[in-house]
Amino acid sequence: MNIEHLKVFTTAATQKSFSDTAKLLHVSQPTVSMQIQQLEAMFQVKLFERTTKKVELTESGKILFHYAQQILQLLNKAEKDLAQLTSSVHGSLHIGASLTTGEYVIPTLLGDFKKAYPNVSLLVELFNSNEIIKKLTNGAIDIGFIEAPISHPDLVFHPFMEDELVVITSSKDPKLISAEKDSISVTELFQLPFIIREEGSGTRKVMEDSFSQHKLPLDKLNIILELASTESIKSMVESGAGISVISKAAIKKELMLGSLRTVPIQGVSFKRSFSMVHGPTSTHSSATEAFLNFASDHWSSM
Numbered sequence: 001m002n003i004e005h006l007k008v009f010t011t012a013a014t015q016k017s018f019s020d021t022a023k024l025l026h027v028s029q030p031t032v033s034m035q036i037q038q039l040e041a042m043f044q045v046k047l048f049e050r051t052t053k054k055v056e057l058t059e060s061g062k063i064l065f066h067y068a069q070q071i072l073q074l075l076n077k078a079e080k081d082l083a084q085l086t087s088s089v090h091g092s093l094h095i096g097a098s099l100t101t102g103e104y105v106i107p108t109l110l111g112d113f114k115k116a117y118p119n120v121s122l123l124v125e126l127f128n129s130n131e132i133i134k135k136l137t138n139g140a141i142d143i144g145f146i147e148a149p150i151s152h153p154d155l156v157f158h159p160f161m162e163d164e165l166v167v168i169t170s171s172k173d174p175k176l177i178s179a180e181k182d183s184i185s186v187t188e189l190f191q192l193p194f195i196i197r198e199e200g201s202g203t204r205k206v207m208e209d210s211f212s213q214h215k216l217p218l219d220k221l222n223i224i225l226e227l228a229s230t231e232s233i234k235s236m237v238e239s240g241a242g243i244s245v246i247s248k249a250a251i252k253k254e255l256m257l258g259s260l261r262t263v264p265i266q267g268v269s270f271k272r273s274f275s276m277v278h279g280p281t282s283t284h285s286s287a288t289e290a291f292l293n294f295a296s297d298h299w300s301s302m
Contacts, residue, residue: 006068008035014138016054024140080286091287092121094141096132100247101145120287129202142288144277147202158276165270166262173240183264193242198228206272
């Protein structure tokens with residue numbers, strides 16, 4: 001048995017799926033099954049009850065899971081203490097970022113961190129905000145960056161940047177909203193063809209919350225398309241296919257080039273905060289702790 005066996009085991013225990021475990025750890029499903037079988041052979045117990053849909057821990061599995069978590073936490077602490085002794089931070093860091101934060105907000109931070117800590121291996125994946133919370137609670141990622149006002153009792157949230165969502169329309173094709181109009185009413189908004197982000201995205205949740213506060217029914221929007229990509233939404237709006245609501249941080253280039261313009265909604269605004277999220281500090285590796293400190297210093301100097 002080695003540490004990788006325990007990492008595979010604890011991930012499978014939280015994911016309740018060997019296939020999901022394989023995807024998260026970037027190994028094959030047969031490798032996951034083999035390592036679980038090796039653990040079972042070593043301890044001479046059955047660790048999982050397997051069904052066609054999911055796997056569940058047996059009583060023996062629950063006991064091992066309890067100790068495996070402690071072992072992995074101790075390993076993280078040892079790595080942290082050794083790194084402090086050698087004044088060098090090593091290891092890997094798995095970050096989950098929402099589309100807006102991952103594509104437009106944190107790339108500079110990531111680049112600066114990599115220069116400061118070249119021995120840390122960074123893996124950054126894009127998910128919507130709800131998926132990031134789920135992956136943090138399952139231990140599938142170390143740190144998350146979200147754009148939705150979500151809370152969770154087992155996670156720590158650090159708001160780091162204020163953002164505003166704005167209505168965007170094409171500058172090249174003024175048929176939807178006349179170039180002379182400097183704002184639109186809610187009635188006009190509900191009549192225009194609308195392109196919206198997918199369920200679970202932070203942008204959509206902020207919209208839903210704001211509309212709810214103004215007692216505006218989101219399902220009355222003339223939604224012609226749902227997309228999971230900010231870039232796709234911008235391209236569709238630039239073509240004149242419809243309007244959308246998007247982060248102001250995501251359209252700096254288009255505003256500068258003049259391909260998109262923003263139009264306020266009379267009496268309605270969309271404000272939010274971007275947040276960095278992580279689990280309890282006892283579970284942090286030295287790489288995770290170094291990143292959290294670096295990010296905090298980065299934003300305080302802005």
